[in-house]
Amino acid sequence: MGIIEKYNKGVLYYQFESFNKVAYINHLFTSRIGWNNENIPDKISSIFNVPKSNIVNVRQVHGAEMTVIDLKVEDFKDLSKKESDGLITNIPNLILTTSHADCVPIYFLDKRKKVVGLAHGGWRGTYKNITGKMIDTMKNIYNSEPEDILVGIGPSIGPCCYEVSKDLGEQFNKRYSRFKNIVQEKNNKVFLDLWRINYLQAIDKGIKSGNITLSKTCTSCKIDKFYSYRKEKDIKNRMVAAISLDKRMII
Numbered sequence: 244m245g246i247i248e249k250y251n252k253g254v255l256y257y258q259f260e261s262f263n264k265v266a267y268i269n270h271l272f273t274s275r276i277g278w279n280n281e282n283i284p285d286k287i288s289s290i291f292n293v294p295k296s297n298i299v300n301v302r303q304v305h306g307a308e309m310t311v312i313d314l315k316v317e318d319f320k321d322l323s324k325k326e327s328d329g330l331i332t333n334i335p336n337l338i339l340t341t342s343h344a345d346c347v348p349i350y351f352l353d354k355r356k357k358v359v360g361l362a363h364g365g366w367r368g369t370y371k372n373i374t375g376k377m378i379d380t381m382k383n384i385y386n387s388e389p390e391d392i393l394v395g396i397g398p399s400i401g402p403c404c405y406e407v408s409k410d411l412g413e414q415f416n417k418r419y420s421r422f423k424n425i426v427q428e429k430n431n432k433v434f435l436d437l438w439r440i441n442y443l444q445a446i447d448k449g450i451k452s453g454n455i456t457l458s459k460t461c462t463s464c465k466i467d468k469f470y471s472y473r474k475e476k477d478i479k480n481r482m483v484a485a486i487s488l489d490k491r492m493i494i
């Protein structure tokens with residue numbers, strides 16, 4: 244199973260087939276076709292059939308801090324000022340969102356406990372094991388079992404295009420020495436495979452490989468469909484990752 248492309252209500256977006264099989268999940272990853280920074284909340288609200296006021300976001304800082312949204316959170320609007328790169332909830336009808344332009348969107352779903360998570364993994368977050376931290380948080384807060392968790396690694400800059408310094412490649416190889424082939428050398432250049440590192444971080448926490456979808460879709464290769472910060476210097480537009488538990492699940 245992989246990723247599918249949908250054209251609906253004048254916009255193009257992406258979804259994981261594995262997540263689509265779960266009836267009570269709404270999710271998507273936006274593209275550059277039909278979307279812009281202004282219309283994203285309205286369009287997502289319309290596609291998910293959830294009020295725009297229920298969209299949650301945080302201040303992304305390339306860290307690995309997780310924000311759990313439970314009934315103790317009095318006003319989730321305040322979270323937009325909170326520095327964090329991961330969102331988790333089991334509350335239906337809230338739309339978790341993160342913004343991306345090359346950084347990896349990572350989607351999580353515990354099918355048994357009905358918990359969703361979303362992470363923003365650039366190289367810094369990936370270096371800090373953001374995927375592992377998300378899975379640990381799901382285990383600690385919701386007693387999630389690894390075999391119930393689905394992971395989706397969405398469109399982002401691939402190992403084909405993500406050139407990094409030799410020094411950074413060495414830092415990753417040193418920190419993740421148990422992971423093989425995460426840094427590749429081609430023509431004396433070093434390329435980092437953020438997809439594979441996040442995949443192996445999930446495997447490391449006990450997620451079954453069959454429950455992980457790698458979209459293998461590179462934003463820098465496909466600028467007809469996506470915005471790429473690397474390829475299009477200083478671009479202000481972003482793609483948004485979104486996931487929510489449908490309100491129908493509680494009926």
Ligand SMILES: [Zn+2]
Nearest residue numbers: 403404461464
């Ligand atoms: Zn590429």
